[in-house]
Amino acid sequence: MHSTTATSTSTAGFKDLHGFEASAERVRFLDQRMRSRLAESLRHIWEQGEGLLQVPSEKFQKFVDNLESQPVSPLAFSLYSDAVLAIEEDDINEASRLLREMISLPAHPGGTLVSELGDPKQDPTAQRYARLLLDSDPHDSFKFEVFPPPPEVAANCRGLIKDAFDLMDTGDPELAAEIRALLREIVLAAGSLESKAMTFDGASAFMMWGAIIINANQPKGELTMVQMLAHESSHNLLFGFSTDEPLVENSPDELFPSPLRMDPRPMDGIYHATFVLARMHRAVKGLLNSGILSATQREIAEKDLADNARLFADGIEIVDRFGKLTPLGRIVMEGAKAYMASV
Amino acid sequence: MGDVRWFGREPALYELLDNYIANALETISMKTTNKRIKLNWEKLLGFSQVKVAQGELKSKAAKAMIGVAKVGLAKAKA
Numbered sequence: 001m002h003s004t005t006a007t008s009t010s011t012a013g014f015k016d017l018h019g020f021e022a023s024a025e026r027v028r029f030l031d032q033r034m035r036s037r038l039a040e041s042l043r044h045i046w047e048q049g050e051g052l053l054q055v056p057s058e059k060f061q062k063f064v065d066n067l068e069s070q071p072v073s074p075l076a077f078s079l080y081s082d083a084v085l086a087i088e089e090d091d092i093n094e095a096s097r098l099l100r101e102m103i104s105l106p107a108h109p110g111g112t113l114v115s116e117l118g119d120p121k122q123d124p125t126a127q128r129y130a131r132l133l134l135d136s137d138p139h140d141s142f143k144f145e146v147f148p149p150p151p152e153v154a155a156n157c158r159g160l161i162k163d164a165f166d167l168m169d170t171g172d173p174e175l176a177a178e179i180r181a182l183l184r185e186i187v188l189a190a191g192s193l194e195s196k197a198m199t200f201d202g203a204s205a206f207m208m209w210g211a212i213i214i215n216a217n218q219p220k221g222e223l224t225m226v227q228m229l230a231h232e233s234s235h236n237l238l239f240g241f242s243t244d245e246p247l248v249e250n251s252p253d254e255l256f257p258s259p260l261r262m263d264p265r266p267m268d269g270i271y272h273a274t275f276v277l278a279r280m281h282r283a284v285k286g287l288l289n290s291g292i293l294s295a296t297q298r299e300i301a302e303k304d305l306a307d308n309a310r311l312f313a314d315g316i317e318i319v320d321r322f323g324k325l326t327p328l329g330r331i332v333m334e335g336a337k338a339y340m341a342s343v
Numbered sequence: 344m345g346d347v348r349w350f351g352r353e354p355a356l357y358e359l360l361d362n363y364i365a366n367a368l369e370t371i372s373m374k375t376t377n378k379r380i381k382l383n384w385e386k387l388l389g390f391s392q393v394k395v396a397q398g399e400l401k402s403k404a405a406k407a408m409i410g411v412a413k414v415g416l417a418k419a420k421a
Contacts, residue, residue: 044387048381048382048383049380050380052380077389081389087382206389207389243389340392
């Protein structure tokens, strides 16, 4: 599973699948592969559970068939993984309920939807998104609070997202296209505003493929938003790479200093943080080189480039010293290292 | 030894006891390890990388392999 064979198998069908530069076409391939893998998994569940699962057969088969040809809500991945966990716990009723909810999801219209988080205390869908922050990571020493964003905050954030895409469409269209292809849904949320409270900028997870949740209170300008989108979408890019094999083989119990967080993290988290820093750098550099930034934006960009380069150096030192990278992990990080060495 | 001879003389009874023990063991096994729906993790997106025993799925190692959230830039406000 961690062999070079697995890597070569997973790259079949796309040249330079793991390249560092943005590519919307590559992401469409990854999205298709992810949906096909989900369809195969669901077919396996159906074969094994037919007669026990209380799920309408025709509707289930139609959903699975559509998966291979249409975009799907990130919630489908989340509901599927919870259904597997329920089956493993022999809770067939819960697994059936989750699968029924999955096949009842409305069709995704394509493109990137921007939505606002509902109240996680009342809305099960909001609760599912909020789990990205609230209870999914056993290594998190910090606990976050997450709320629906106030309307004026959400409206401002929507404006920043639009401005960020406008900037990228003009200055780095391939990056804009890649991010649009990666993200099916941007969920706006809000963190605690209490002083000294821990807060978050954004979150994403393998089992919520295509979704990111961002703190609508955090971005202060369109250039910050560009980096936030590049950051969270790059986590998704790494999830797309690692459908069949992990990036690192370190035990999740081994913790290391993180370039982006105050708390020590497993190597997988350090790897992700380091890679996304290189992608954030590339996003800013692309806009800077395009010549479209104002004097004020150029000043911000230069500072952010220096910060990203410094933090990347911190991260890659830890990865190089302690990381047990898989063949896939090495290939992907080599691209980031080569880029950072070139600037 | 007497029991052995006794079973040897009564093959039908031996078989009955053997079947009873086998069934009892199977019942225990079903309760502890077998699922009503058996899934092959190699065929499941996101789970194929989990190498630990299935019973340890809830362990943090397994959850980490499935793909926990990546939370960006946690920080305390001034």
